[in-house]
Amino acid sequence: MGRRRDQEASSSRALAPSGGARDLCTSSGAIPRTFAPQKPDLSNVSPSSLGTKKRSLFVKANFFAIENFNKDIAFHYDVTFNPDKPKKLLRLVWEEIKKIYFPDNIIAFDGVKNAYTMIPIAGGKNEIMEHKIKIPNKNKNRDFEFKVAIKLVARVDLALVDQRCIHILEVVLRSAAAVKYTPVGRSFFSLSKPSIPLMDGLVIRSGLHFSVRQGSDKLYVNFDSIHKAFLKAQPIVDTIREMFSSFSVPPPIERQIFQLRIILKGVKVAYSVPTDSKPRFCTIADVSKPPDQITCEFKGSIITVEEYFKNVKNYSLKYRNLPCLKVGSSAFVPAELCSIVEDQVVQTHLSDKQSGEMIKLAAIDPSERVKKIQAEKAYLDFENSPFAKGFGINMNSEFQEIRGHVLDPPKLAYNEGLVTPENGRWHSDSLFLQSAVLKKWTIFILDRCIEREDADKLASQLIKQGRDMGLTIDKPYPFRSLNTRSGGNIQFFEKELSMCSGFDLVIVVGNNKDNVYTNLKNAADRKLNICTQFIKSTTLRRYKDYSKIIHNIILKLNAKLGGVNHALNKSEVPAKFSNASVVYVGADVTHPSVGEIGSPSVAAVCASHDASGFRYNGQICIQPPKEEIIIDLERIMIHNLNVYEKNMGKKPEIILFFRDGVGEGQFDEVKSKEITAIQRACSKFGPDYNAKITFLVVQKCHHACFFPVEQTTGRNKNVPPGTVVDNTITNPKDREFYLVSHYSPRGCSRPCRYHCLWDDNELSENELQEIVYYQCYTYSRCEQSVSYPAPTYYAHHAAARGKLYLVGDNCRGRSKQFDKQPSCKDKLQELPGMYFI
Template sequence: MPRRRKTPRELEESAQAQALAEAQASALAGAEGSAPSAVAPEPASTPTPAAGGAAVPAPIPVSAPAQHVASQHVEGQGHGQAHSQHLGEGSQGQGSGHSQGQRQRQGQGQGQGQGQGQGQGQGQGQGQGQGQGQGQGQGQGQGQGQGRDEPNSSGPPGRARGGMGGGERGSGRRGGRSRYNQGPSHSAPHHNAPGSFNPHPEQYRAHGGQEYHDMQHPGYTPPVYRRPSRPSQQPIPPAPRPMQQGGRGPPYPGPSYGPGGGPPVHFAALPAGYGSGVGPVVEQFGSVVIGGVGPRFNSGPTQEQAVSKYEPPPTPPPISSKQLRFPLRPDRGRIGLRCIVKANHFFVELPDKDLHQYDVTITPEVTSRGINRAVMEQLVKLYRESHLSSRLPAYDGRKSLYTAGPLPFQSKEFQISLLDEDDGTNQPRRERLFKVVIKFAARADLHHLGQFLLGRQADAPQEALQVLDIVLRELPTHRYSPVGRSFYSPNLGTRQPLGDGLESWRGFYQSIRPTQMGLSLNIDMSSTAFIEPKTVMEFIRDLLNKELTRSLSDADRMKIKKALRGVKVEVTHRGSMRRKYRISGLTHQATNELEFPVDENGTLKSVTDYFRETYGYFIRHPSLPCLQVGNSLRPNYLPMEVCKIVEGQRYSKRLNERQITALLKVTCQRPRDREADIMQTVHHNAYHQDPYAQEFGIRISNELAQVEARVLPAPRLKYHDTGREKECLPQVGQWNMMNKKMVNGGIVNYWACINFSRTVQENVAKNFCQELAQMCHTSGMQFTRDPVVPLQSYRPEHSDRALFQLCDDVHKKTKGKSLDLLIAILPDNNGPLYGDLKKQCETVLGVVSQCCLTKHVFKMSKQYLANVALKINVKVGGRNTVLVDALTRKIPLVSDIPTIIFGADVTHPHPGEDSSPSIAAVVASQDWPEVTKYAGLVCAQAHRQELIQDLYKEWRDPQKGTMTGGMIKELLISFRCATGQKPLRIIFYRDGVSEGQFYQVLLYELDAIRKACASLEPDYQPPVTFVVVQKRHHTRLFASNHNDNRSTDRSGNILPGTVVDSKICHPTEFDFYLCSHAGIQGTSRPAHYHVLWDENKFSADSLQSLTNNLCYTYARCTRSVSIVPPAYYAHLAAFRARFYMDPEASDTGSVTSGLGGANRSQFTGSTAGRTHRAAGGNAVRPLPPLKENVKRVMFYC
């Protein structure tokens, strides 16, 4: 193999390495004959400086068994045997023992090692072990670079500097147990693929990353995270020439790496399109003055300052829920004006009784909780005094029974008979017999619950909380209609019609919660949709909004079938006999065409004849289909006109827009009225008289909790210097654009308007467009006054052809240029037109668009035009406003070093859409220190899957080997290209996670973040803060005095910026409630933020202030919003992506759409638009990829 001439830098490094090796060799003299000890001495836990000055945490001590077999790979311990072949790897090792073998090495790096420890790469590791080993091998190759390895065998520590080989690593057998490879294994080859992060090959598969199900296995051994070896296939080019602050280079011309494929990407390999990065490995990034994108208002920190402030995470991420502990509350917040608010939490006195759990088995088994409860109710009525020691048990309706003391038996069998409902006939009711077995299961210890509430125990005893919750739900379950944790009744409020055969019922929500003040009962008002108890004919007339005088169309038939499937009806043609049935479908034939067999000979009779002959009933609507009831094997047919819907059935399917609007009007209450209704509910429930609460010794306060709160100050906002007002201080959560200009106005040179509304005349549309263009110009954008082509009008059903024709006309007129913006005027009831237009523009044509409804075109208010201008500006790449503190570098743990802020959300299909996939979206800030612009990615994944599957991906490419990608990697690369710097801190806001999913989501998604970072650079592990954002909770905050205008906004709600981190919050963990917005109507719902992982060590004030201040940077309005913008943007992106799906989209698997979408075929192993199989997933129809010029801007706004 010809030898490459060394560069001067390589010659210098080679000389330094040789000098160091000689010094180490002399220091190690005599160590070869030392006797091996049982366990090698553990090095100090003080972090060892890495190449750029960053601290690398020392490994956690792990004791080694006296006898085991191990092979060392880069870092390891133990003794054993290894037989392998190596091509072109530099080696280094230390320890003592015996080794035999031959190795030829070319390149730079010299070292001396004793024992069986051979390694390569850049990194640092420490281990312990003992033993002797023999190794034989041959190898040749050449290497360059430098690295450090410190595998300890049985002797004193020693170091060797060596090069990383340029050849492929050969296969080998290895087995035994070591610090990083726990448990016996025989795998070949055992190494990290290029760009991958494989800390534990036993648990991290070659394809698809970590297998989550392995974590649930009782024999699962957690992996230990370590620095992966530098890939040998892709040498790292030298860092680009540094640029001075504020310098702007050409856009990054390289390929879009990520889920689309391409070679593994390292931050060091990225050109400095907008400057150079800074990181812990200074040699890779070069010397650079930190600046940023475009004009800066302030200079950034120097490289030395940035590096000195950066510290890698001190601990590896958790591997199982048993290891996982959510961060404790660091302190209590102090910033802000202190005040007292009321919360809809009622103090619960912990009972001083022993709670016992019994397993219940009912035979024959039934799925209905109602029947199970009826059986248990009858059992308690018959045997409470004689067999249950007079105890009143609480029953969950399924398998568990709870008592406030022991029953006089361990196991007992009961025989219970139930009579069917009275169907109105004079015949005796049918009796059903059940065998009930009650068997002792466990004792619920309330002592641990008390310790948890006092902060002396980390884990919440969920079993005890569940028992208390079931006890307090027992009486309302008998009185009302239970739906989840809520209870509804027509007697709890006035029924309100919702349209299409539905009505709203009033009810209340109830749940036991552990808080800092002890147990609390959270009670809130609630409303939901029920089916009106009317005849089926009346229901269908309301549903279709027309008289049923002729046969139904196929569309009408499908609409009826979807609405009525599963609904319980009773017949009306048999006088007082009201037998009930559940609808399973709709017949294809009309009633007068439908026949069924009436005897064993197969004699057929029509339904109309049967009803006439049997009941003397003449069918009035023979052209309508029949309802099908019962199972599909033996169906029964009922004419629609003889059926009536049974009262009390909740409508669980998707509501239309009119129904949602009507339901919101019902539930919208001013804070004063909502508080009064909550208090009335508490008094009506009379918990002090509840026999179940009395039986279990539970006492509940009748007063709302008084909670200490603080009102955080609003941040100052920066606008452009050419405006009359250069800065703005919002008042009560809102401000306006008067006398202000956008801080970075976008550029729109070529725009066009297309009109799909029949009622908007051409002159009206032109006038509207001119006013909108003027508003954009006034607000600070560079916006051409006239469209590039004349306004065009089309019918909505011709939208696809119209869009293609318009883009073709623009292309010809501008000689190859593309539209910067498309303005579309839509009818008020546009149906699928909006979704179709967005899909075509963003995934086919590559055009950002702004849709305007007809009613707004006619009204043409200045406020509406100003809001639309804000949306247009960010869609074309501008910024509306920036936090002053961001520009002056005063935001703690954000402004000091490059920080990227993520937002993530998963939206699930509406109820009844069983075949639709869930949509996951992740957005990330693309500017620093402003943290205002966000790029987004979306993917479709399995139906109702909450874990985001595409955060990190590994797949096998036939030519390039193992590839890595995913959403996190894509967005990190995008940040690096946009800012010229790599993020040194990650803040991750995750929306849409319930408390029961906290452990699962954190384990999976934090692991994906770690792997994505490591796939970019071996040493790259920025500290992560993972915060869950919750809006679907029932905590409400009220002003202590509704008549005090100083403590409320115009709507009567608490002031924006009100934060609560005491009393009603978690007993020990880091969480808080923040009402960051001003109410408009109804009662404001504060957002609940719960920190699940915090390596950045936020204080309560720093995280609360950051979150509150970010809520003032939302791009679409001049108001603070209710949840942090990254999470809000992720929700918008996920909602937008649902328009991209094909109607027949698969409900399994996952595929990314967005950055890197052009290379999707390499990522998925198939072509876009076809059903394929992704790594680690099932078959799925992919989302169409976003166009390059669309995915870099905030298209979802």
């Protein structure tokens, strides 16, 4: 994901001719639509009337205005390295080249192959300049030798303040940051600063992230303080000791090997034998068997790795039960002889436990976050760097103050009346708007630590609280205690659950070791179509009073079983929506993490199919790895329209589509492929069918933060739920706004950024912002507004469930087999009910 380039802007203009209806892509069969990517002209509108006319709120944003910069011609050079690896040395090679050949030039380098300067090299001639440089290699006796070719490729007029100008200014800032920080992806970390211990051989480091953003009348630098998990530089034996409480006697079981593989695959280690003097550096390709189970050929004989080190290296292994690490294509070294090299970022997704602990350790209140951003910015000291002076950049030192506004929350309809949320939260004593029926149900107990009395207590409180909230719930069928020590695989759950055919619900209490949750959902959802609710046994043991746990479980169960917890009060919804049949759609694509090389991506689309906009159906499909565009969207949308018509007896007049996970650099592709796919679906759904589409992109992965100017405003010193910023730091060419929709009891509330890419409904700013905000109150799993709209949340859950199904299909990590496996390819699966929540 990246920013839009110049060609994207030009393509947008080509797609939006002046006047009347505009075609998005008529060559692909799209229906002519009213394309509305831009805000209406607000030049004569006062700030107080931007967006909604609710109460105003002044906020500080972590945006710092670029007051001035050199608007002359910048010279762009292409820099080619041979060899072009290792990547981490390229910046060092460039600095050596610059020091020797261009010592007086201020040149910003992006660390890969682009260099920019205001003073031309060699008089601005176009010839290729070639140089050689040597860099010491600590791993080998000989130095690295690089050939570097430099060629002028463009002259960029910075006065245009276009996307190329923004990119150059960003490279200038990154060049200054690289002097004091270590680049890690698009962020920077000061590795000399103390780290915070996490768990499992991990530490937390704080760093800095920034980007140059186009505002309403000037450019801004968005600075943010961030945290990231790093591997602790230590012997791998110590990492294993931190991950597992005991490993010295029994060999690690398969589950532990799997966990080690997730953490260590791709990690750089220093390998050394005590009898040798110099360590060697290598990268872990896999975690294998213990050294007494791996053989190799040595001088015509087959010996084990353990025997090799004892007889050849004169070293007796201390931990013979620990696995060997595969390095290179065929070499194996004992884990006890390897140490993790410092300064390596964790490349895989953190576990739920690790993520929770990291959030707890890294969470700071807004005032502390302001101080931290100021401290990181002061340490960078960009204003006094030679790069700032070389490009004439003058940046404001103060947080940008902005006039925002706060939306009122919607009233929510329950069976016995309306409820008005306060500060993004509510608790209703009223019955559900529509209550589900739970007649046949039981409890499976998988944890021997859970007593029968605990299950009885869980069931009795579930019945009492469920009935209090409106559920029609009968007494459960006899409980069953199951032993998963010998299995717990999909076949095990399929066999046990098959005895519950016709049941409305099976509650499963246990821990999630050995993929129990994954196997349960594969068997229940896909094989038997039985609704299940998994409850961690640790959760029950943690609380003596189950009432709070039960309350949240009942919220989920009512939705899973077809009920409606609550709905928006229609009198407050904009008339265009309250008087029309609307289908709310959320879409997301989840990709494999760095450690899941070749695993497919999973696309998920969830769509409402009732008058309240509460009940959803979900579909998932498998895509090639890292494919962000939803390939099967046309077929999915035809299905969603059919489901809506079947349930409502009529076709939806409006499609409100929330798309998660798309970067600005992908907007044009989304317009030309996904929006046209929706349009084609509508045209195939009926010859005269012409639903009005509003398409919004929901962006969570950004670094904007807002802080109330008045410290008494908002709980926990955060801005209140409903805070909208739609001016000053937003691009005037785009229809975008920021919205903080949730209450944050700790840490700093982070807004979502919304881009409206398409709007047949011609919604006003007021209507658009309110509709988005109100959808954050329709989430079924809690009684509080959430950080982004419910349809998008459901799509996220459905995509995550799809990743679990990949385990059942054995599709993960099989890039070479992806196109050959019918079970993994072109799979479109309907998720039963709202099981995905």
